[in-house]
Amino acid sequence: MNMQLVTGNHAAGHSMSLAGEANRTARGSVCGVYPITPQTEIVEFVARFPFSKGKVIPVESEHSAMGVCIGASLNGARSFTASSSNGLAYMAENVMVAAFYRLPIVMAAVNRTLGPPWNIWADQGDSLMFRDFAWVQLYCDTNQDVADTTLLAFRLAEDPRVMLPVMVCMDAFITSHTSMEIEMATQQQVDRFLPDCDVPHRIDQSHPVTVGGMAFPQETLTHRTDLDKAMKQVPAVLEEHRTRFKEVFGREVSGALTSYRTQDADRIFIASGTISITLRDVIDEARENGEKVGMIRVKQFRPFPSEELVALCKAATRIGVLDRNYSAGTGGIFWQELRACMQGQGEHLIQGYLVGVGGGDVVPEMIREIVSDLGQRTCAAAPIWKGIDQ
Amino acid sequence: MNAASPEYLSPDCLLRPGNTNCGGCGMSTGLTMLGRALENERYSLVIPACCGIVTAGAFPTTSYNVPVVASTFASSPAYASGVAAVNELNPGRDHKTDHVICWAGDGGTYDIGIATLSAAAERNEDLIYICYDNEIYGNTGGQRSSATPAAARTTTTPGGKGETKKEIIEILAAHHVPYAATLSIAHPEDFREKIRKALRIKGFRFFLIHAPCPTGWKTEPAESIELVSLAVRSGVFPLYEVYNGVDYRINAEPDGTDPAAYYAKQRRFTGQEIDLERVKTSLRRKMRRLHQLASLNA
Numbered sequence: 273m274n275m276q277l278v279t280g281n282h283a284a285g286h287s288m289s290l291a292g293e294a295n296r297t298a299r300g301s302v303c304g305v306y307p308i309t310p311q312t313e314i315v316e317f318v319a320r321f322p323f324s325k326g327k328v329i330p331v332e333s334e335h336s337a338m339g340v341c342i343g344a345s346l347n348g349a350r351s352f353t354a355s356s357s358n359g360l361a362y363m364a365e366n367v368m369v370a371a372f373y374r375l376p377i378v379m380a381a382v383n384r385t386l387g388p389p390w391n392i393w394a395d396q397g398d399s400l401m402f403r404d405f406a407w408v409q410l411y412c413d414t415n416q417d418v419a420d421t422t423l424l425a426f427r428l429a430e431d432p433r434v435m436l437p438v439m440v441c442m443d444a445f446i447t448s449h450t451s452m453e454i455e456m457a458t459q460q461q462v463d464r465f466l467p468d469c470d471v472p473h474r475i476d477q478s479h480p481v482t483v484g485g486m487a488f489p490q491e492t493l494t495h496r497t498d499l500d501k502a503m504k505q506v507p508a509v510l511e512e513h514r515t516r517f518k519e520v521f522g523r524e525v526s527g528a529l530t531s532y533r534t535q536d537a538d539r540i541f542i543a544s545g546t547i548s549i550t551l552r553d554v555i556d557e558a559r560e561n562g563e564k565v566g567m568i569r570v571k572q573f574r575p576f577p578s579e580e581l582v583a584l585c586k587a588a589t590r591i592g593v594l595d596r597n598y599s600a601g602t603g604g605i606f607w608q609e610l611r612a613c614m615q616g617q618g619e620h621l622i623q624g625y626l627v628g629v630g631g632g633d634v635v636p637e638m639i640r641e642i643v644s645d646l647g648q649r650t651c652a653a654a655p656i657w658k659g660i661d662q
Numbered sequence: 663m664n665a666a667s668p669e670y671l672s673p674d675c676l677l678r679p680g681n682t683n684c685g686g687c688g689m690s691t692g693l694t695m696l697g698r699a700l701e702n703e704r705y706s707l708v709i710p711a712c713c714g715i716v717t718a719g720a721f722p723t724t725s726y727n728v729p730v731v732a733s734t735f736a737s738s739p740a741y742a743s744g745v746a747a748v749n750e751l752n753p754g755r756d757h758k759t760d761h762v763i764c765w766a767g768d769g770g771t772y773d774i775g776i777a778t779l780s781a782a783a784e785r786n787e788d789l790i791y792i793c794y795d796n797e798i799y800g801n802t803g804g805q806r807s808s809a810t811p812a813a814a815r816t817t818t819t820p821g822g823k824g825e826t827k828k829e830i831i832e833i834l835a836a837h838h839v840p841y842a843a844t845l846s847i848a849h850p851e852d853f854r855e856k857i858r859k860a861l862r863i864k865g866f867r868f869f870l871i872h873a874p875c876p877t878g879w880k881t882e883p884a885e886s887i888e889l890v891s892l893a894v895r896s897g898v899f900p901l902y903e904v905y906n907g908v909d910y911r912i913n914a915e916p917d918g919t920d921p922a923a924y925y926a927k928q929r930r931f932t933g934q935e936i937d938l939e940r941v942k943t944s945l946r947r948k949m950r951r952l953h954q955l956a957s958l959n960a
Contacts, residue, residue: 300752484733
């Protein structure tokens, strides 16, 4: 077992590079890269990796970084990149194209607060602005999860039933720059896990087509419903590849949802990313005090695992959603999604909590307050901001 | 090609029959000439938002007989860098690398795409970038771009444009690209020869085609070739090449034709006070400078 003490960025860079190298037996790997704090170390890792059939193109902007990935992927290469915050915002137009062209590009998104004001700390508002862009989104909690989910992302993206780009998200600094001991994948394992990347609609001199020309509403409607079909395949395909992952690597990689002590819980808390780790400790504490509480970590935000969440939450009377993101004029984005899927599923008190928006620490005490607040609440209120100086 | 079937009806030519381009479109003629110059070559086009992608027609048909990738407006050199990198890693027939060509309008080149273009040129990507310059946002109905010449009326400069056109070849030359040249659809042999020459050069190659847009320039479609011919002869659009950013060569000398005829044929200049003496002085100065640069390597 190859254990190493590495940061989240290192974990992502390592997995991406090994995935790229694994495609040396096919059309190789090509990525466009551009720095932005706090993901820079990922693209630096990729840029110094000695690919035997690969090319890293250091471009002039995030918009072009994704542009290079799109061109390379349309020509049949395995392609990946990383970005954060305003870099993702600048990249946005091409992020959308990657999905609408059905390209299996993998991107590490290190969740950083969007500016202004300029702020480099964790907030999921950057990647969540792409919630309607047809990317699969997976939010990681630990460095091991980042390393393994990145590998899983390639398998999922390139599966012919899916053929969609995948974003692997992690919290700025808390994950990206904090070292944890993890089990590192070897090239041999990655070679076994990832088959050759085959983009079936790649450009071909013997069959010239125009990719991305004009289409009328009827054809566009078909395109959109095809995206919907592909998204619906994701849960089952992800499970298949998780099984395969365990066979190859000998360990589990977390799935769409991780429920913890929910079975007899009357209060369920929902969180994503590193907050779910802190939440888990608080749940254990509360359980010791005899409180019937449980939690669900949502990893797969797109497609949103509605049915599974409904099944897990059905018996709970109160649900608290912790969001490290904020959609102005409404509330947290996971909270909105949860409310939407719980429609018509019976009487549940669903309360949103805005925690660590703008990157503030989400400490156990803050979560204890939330656990207690939800227990005493008689009806749901507007999302509650936490961490504001009184 | 047999005599009974003219080239423009052949599905094997780059721009296939049935495309919906306007009559007198300089871009359209440019594509035909490009196709002839690249006969028997393997290549793909990357085309940003512009008339060039509308040319393809509606899904699932295409007017192009080679693979085409549509890019976002500012991105053609970035997408093309990705395509070319994969070609480089996977040499095809006879270990030859397929060519990748960006085909973009002046909006995508001079304006929104200039950062992407500059970056790809600076990285010396193995690409051919061709700008068909119709000096206007033609696809959206004729708004000014930084390639629009002074005094031209557009929908966003209804009183005539006050500023002069950018010198894009000079900008590319300042990047020290291996090859940059102008092309005129009134000079098909020069056009073909320079494209063929570019195929033998590795690295970033840039072409600028003077491409009349009858709807935007308010000109007669039948006069497009005559217009660009006048532009070469009067020095409005000199035909020249720049190797490695320093080695200048003039391909056709202006013959002293008065630029007045070039302006008079275009209703985009109607009602504009064009000081022809000033125009002539500035064109003479531009040619003198080109001669000086060309003489440096004589």
